[in-house]
Amino acid sequence: MSATTQQRPAAGPDAEEFLTQLRTFVGQQATPVRYAQDAVNPAMIRHFVEAMGDENPVYTDETAARSTGRSGIVAPPPMLSSWLMVGYKAHTAAAEHGAPDSPMTRLLNLLGDAGYVGVVATNDEQEYVRELRIGDRLKMTAVIEDVSPRKVTGLGAGHFITTLRTYTDADDQVVARQRFRILRFDPTVTKSSGQPAAADPGLRHRPFVMRDNQFWFDAARERRLVIQTCSDCGQLRHPPGPSCPQCGSFAWHETAAAGRGTVHSYVTSHHPKAPGYDYPLTVLLVDLEEGTRLVADYSGDPETVRVGLPVEVDWLDYGGDVTLPRFRNREEQS
């Protein structure tokens, strides 16, 4: 798998293969059993409640805690995972030299290599069997429960990873369970447009590729705009077809187009909205300099389009193995 984001699989057979690879991790123990570095203690509780502005006296005041029927002060339940964090030393070592090998590390690296470099927690379901008391020594086991198909979010496209963590005390009694979901995402999907909510072209309909038009889509993938040309009479034609509409010849070759043209007509669509497109969506019918016409998206502001506008080809990666031409306003070129 290449590390370039352009080749990340977005849809189609590549994406399915990638997802299958990701899902081999489901059911595996995410990381080795982790033991708390320190027992539940008043100092860490104080750091936590002060940061949160939490004045509940059962976390800091023995007398107040007992007056509620507790045996003494308890830890704030939402502090659960704090007791099992690896600490600054191990964290920075992992950041510098890579995390210790584990199924979770391998899964995250697999995604990172495919361009999904961002990470953010999205869901956290915690169930507390009992409150944690001073002196409790916890350990945690974590199992990878699910890896989602590729989803597009406001932060970028990515995969959700769900782990199920079980917290036990020194007597091996379960004190809490936690279902934790993170998103490993590719921020470049949204960065290119500068808009966090920009649509992911990976969601668009895929072109219908068959034997007669495959050469054209193959060239587009290499960012080359070509025109089918009759080898007998020299007539250019688009869209591609098996025989020349002028002389009927089946012989043809490609001619490279300069990629410049003028707007013959256009339409700006506001509704209904199809996934993968930003709206309003302007679609052009472009008269290429070579003489054929081409339907393609307009990459400029819909307000600037007009019949006769000079345009120039631009390219848009849909992800996976699809790249298609679109056109930008040539008047705005510096």
Next chain:
Amino acid sequence: MTGTTGRTAAAVSVGDALPELAIPLTRSLIVAGALATRDYENVHHDPQGAIDRGTPDVYMSINNTNGLVGRFVTDWTGPGAFITKLSTRLGVPNFPGDTMTLAGEVVGKQDNLIEISVRGTNGAGSHVVSQVSVRLPDTAAPDTAAPDTTAPDSAAPDNAAEATR
């Protein structure tokens, strides 16, 4: 009168609203919250590190958000409550300079177990939606309550802080 343990199950009904709480999202809070939960991911303290990983600035960690939600709920229930479940779904991140307003409502009640739906909204939209289950005491003060003579001393500073919020 809620007593030293706070609200009892009998005093709570479905539809009860929790008073809103506005939390200024300072850079200091975001960093303090991350460190207090031992979360050293650079996205919670290093602006350039956050940019490199795809967000415009540092943002609040989920454990920090959970801590604030827990506080918001027990501020209202009082110390007699036991949180039994906390289920959080995050939306738009909490970035520095913004304000998050927490609002909540009792959405379920079975005996002394109540469910509270909490919503945290910042300038960009919905940051968090949490469902919190809480077990409330049946009576205001259990038999094991501490003698009243010690209560005023220890409770005074807390009450003073409560009044200024």
